[in-house]
Amino acid sequence: xxxxxxxxxxxxxxxxxxxxxxxxxxxxxxxxxxxxxxxxxxxxxxxxxxxxxxxxxxxxxxxxxxxxxxxxxxxxxxxxxxxxxxxxxxxxxxxxxxxxxxxxxxxxxxxxxxxxxxxxxxxxxxxxxxxxxxxxxxxxxxxxxxxxxxxxxxxxxxxxxxxxxxxxxxxxxxxxxxxxxxxxxxxxxxxxxxxxxxxxxxxxxxxxxxxxxxxxxxxxxxxxxxxxxxxxxxxxxxxxxxxxxxxxxxxx
Numbered sequence: 649x650x651x652x653x654x655x656x657x658x659x660x661x662x663x664x665x666x667x668x669x670x671x672x673x674x675x676x677x678x679x680x681x682x683x684x685x686x687x688x689x690x691x692x693x694x695x696x697x698x699x700x701x702x703x704x705x706x707x708x709x710x711x712x713x714x715x716x717x718x719x720x721x722x723x724x725x726x727x728x729x730x731x732x733x734x735x736x737x738x739x740x741x742x743x744x745x746x747x748x749x750x751x752x753x754x755x756x757x758x759x760x761x762x763x764x765x766x767x768x769x770x771x772x773x774x775x776x777x778x779x780x781x782x783x784x785x786x787x788x789x790x791x792x793x794x795x796x797x798x799x800x801x802x803x804x805x806x807x808x809x810x811x812x813x814x815x816x817x818x819x820x821x822x823x824x825x826x827x828x829x830x831x832x833x834x835x836x837x838x839x840x841x842x843x844x845x846x847x848x849x850x851x852x853x854x855x856x857x858x859x860x861x862x863x864x865x866x867x868x869x870x871x872x873x874x875x876x877x878x879x880x881x882x883x884x885x886x887x888x889x890x891x892x893x894x895x896x897x898x899x900x
Contacts (some may be wrong), residue, residue, distance in 0.1 A: 665704070683719070684710055701732040712756040713748075721748045734888060736761035737794020754871045765790045769814065776809045777846065778881065784846070785884065785891055792850040793886045800828050800849045804842035805881070812840050828865055830872040847883040854888035863899050870900060 660746070690698055690708060699707070704724040707716035728746055729735045735743075736757060743754040768787035772780050784803070792799055800817040817828065837845055847866060851857075866883040873880055882895040894900045 683717075702726045704732055704770075705735060708757070708760060709753065712753045721746075724748070730888070733790075736764065736795055739796055772811055777803065777805055777811055778809050786885075788848045788884055789886045789891060792848065793888055793891075795850050796852055798850060798852060800847070802833060802836070803846040803848065804837060804840045805844040805846070806841070807843045809844060809881075812842055822888055828869070830865075830869045832873050834876055834878055838876065839874070843877060844879040844881055846881050849885060851885055851887040856885040856887040856890055856892040858885055858892055858894055858899060859898070860882075863894065866894055866900050 687699070687703060687706060690703075696704060702719070702725075705722040705725060706718050709722055713721070725735045725743075726732065727748060729742075738757075740754045740758055743757055745750065748786050749757075750755045765787070768783070768790045771783040772787055776812050777784055788801070792801060802815055802817065803811060804813040804815070806812050817832075833845070833847075847869065849862075862883070862885065866880065870880045880900070882893055883900065885894075
């Protein structure tokens with residue numbers, strides 16, 4: 649096409665030049681990418697303590713959901729379950745009930761939970777447990793505090809109070825009760841050549857206050873172990889709202 653004077657230059661001069669590729673890419677860059685980088689920088693420079701629960705959860709979700717804004721989902725999960733720890737401790741089927749959480753995201757969250765529990769357990773291995781009491785409590789809470797059913801766990805110790813085994817009793821528990829058989833506990837202690845044990849169980853209600861049944865059962869296990877040379881150091885009850893030590897409360 650030509651202008652009235654037959655000169656094509658005017659036509660071509662009026663055409664906009666194509667935007668450079670870099671500028672075009674920058675214009676199309678999703679808004680959340682800058683937010684992700686800022687959050688990563690804060691984590692690298694200031695550590696996890698500088699991040700709120702939902703921001704730490706966002707970091708986790710970045711890998712599970714690489715091409716979307718995860719802030720809203722992180723906040724929804726915190727609101728639903730209460731805290732970062734409770735999101736990790738939530739059962740997989742409940743996680744999948746949250747819109748935006750599919751099988752892959754739920755599995756990633758539970759994988760992080762398992763890694764956290766394994767890390768906490770490593771902190772009490774190969775060292776005297778009674779000298780690492782804070783780590784013992786951290787491990788027990790990470791492993792059991794958010795379980796939806798009651799579990800009964802036994803830490804078996806050698807004569808130096810080093811952890812030999814950490815076992816969950818296989819009896820099926822309900823939301824508020826797990827049957828415990830003192831003779832079975834001691835039989836297993838003798839099989840492992842354990843000279844001391846620590847009893848641990850969770851209260852799914854969240855309140856770790858020991859019940860009368862908890863106290864009586866613990867006393868029965870203590871008496872059963874005495875003639876066998878197996879000491880019960882403590883019975884720890886964990887819940888979302890904290891923990892209780894029967895020995896610390898002078899109940900045993």
